[in-house]
Amino acid sequence: MRSSPDQLDATFSALADPTRRAILGRLASGEASVLELARPFDMSLPAISKHLKVLERAGLITRGREAQWRPCRLRAQPLKGASEWLEQYRRLWEERFDRLGDYLDQLQGKQTVDRGKDKEKERSRHDRDRKD
Amino acid sequence: MRSSPDQLDATFSALADPTRRAILGRLASGEASVLELARPFDMSLPAISKHLKVLERAGLITRGREAQWRPCRLRAQPLKGASEWLEQYRRLWEERFDRLGDYLDQLQGKQTVDRGKDKEKERSRHDRDRKD
Numbered sequence A, B: 001m002r003s004s005p006d007q008l009d010a011t012f013s014a015l016a017d018p019t020r021r022a023i024l025g026r027l028a029s030g031e032a033s034v035l036e037l038a039r040p041f042d043m044s045l046p047a048i049s050k051h052l053k054v055l056e057r058a059g060l061i062t063r064g065r066e067a068q069w070r071p072c073r074l075r076a077q078p079l080k081g082a083s084e085w086l087e088q089y090r091r092l093w094e095e096r097f098d099r100l101g102d103y104l105d106q107l108q109g110k111q112t113v114d115r116g117k118d119k120e121k122e123r124s125r126h127d128r129d130r131k132d
Helices: A005-015 A018-027 A034-038 A045-057 A077-087 A090-107 A116-131 B005-015 B018-027 B034-038 B045-057 B077-087 B090-107 B116-131
Strands: A061-063 A072-074 B061-063 B072-074
Touching (some): A005 A018, A005 A045, A005 A077, A018 A034, A018 A045, A018 A072, A045 A061, A077 B077, A077 B090, A090 B077, B005 B045, B018 B034, B018 B045
Antiparallel strands (some): B061 B072
């Protein structure tokens, strides 16, 4: 199931913060209370609560209904949706590295052909171009 | 190479907008000018330029130096970084679906063991618990 554009907006927006990503990192190993989540950060409880609200609105966490201890739990589905969206571009980052060098050389007008005869032919053309 | 926290902030923030995601989708099939990018959107050129600036700052596109026609090109590396960050959570979204049903049943106090003898044993314990 593809994520809706609104869900992707909310997911990517929630992930655009190092504290929120660290909170998800902590929740990946199991549920935790706000106090437990706040401990590793030099941050006030209201500040942490604000981050939790963003994560909750984005559907990246759920919170228990227990009045005193409302444990936070990670919901991985929106992360899956974001990952699937990015996956469309995989061929680009895998191809690009191979072609990037060639492309940059072309832009700079260098010759990148490295096969026997072609190499020789290209070199003389290159020298001619430089004389112009 | 892992993306830095700042790079991840910039990438996720840039991706949190449907127009910017659509622009990247268009550029995945090749470079394009601002005019070409603006065409499918009901949006002013300055509005599109603003989105392009966000994408450029995040390193998701580069722009040619040609004065008149400054073609935009996709840079896939930050997308790779974001994808790798999400990849850490894959086991969660793959495991969760299997365990979610069991977990919900446990929360509701139901027995979910469905193996021969265990099933029988569990049932009698369940009955005993109910009498308490």
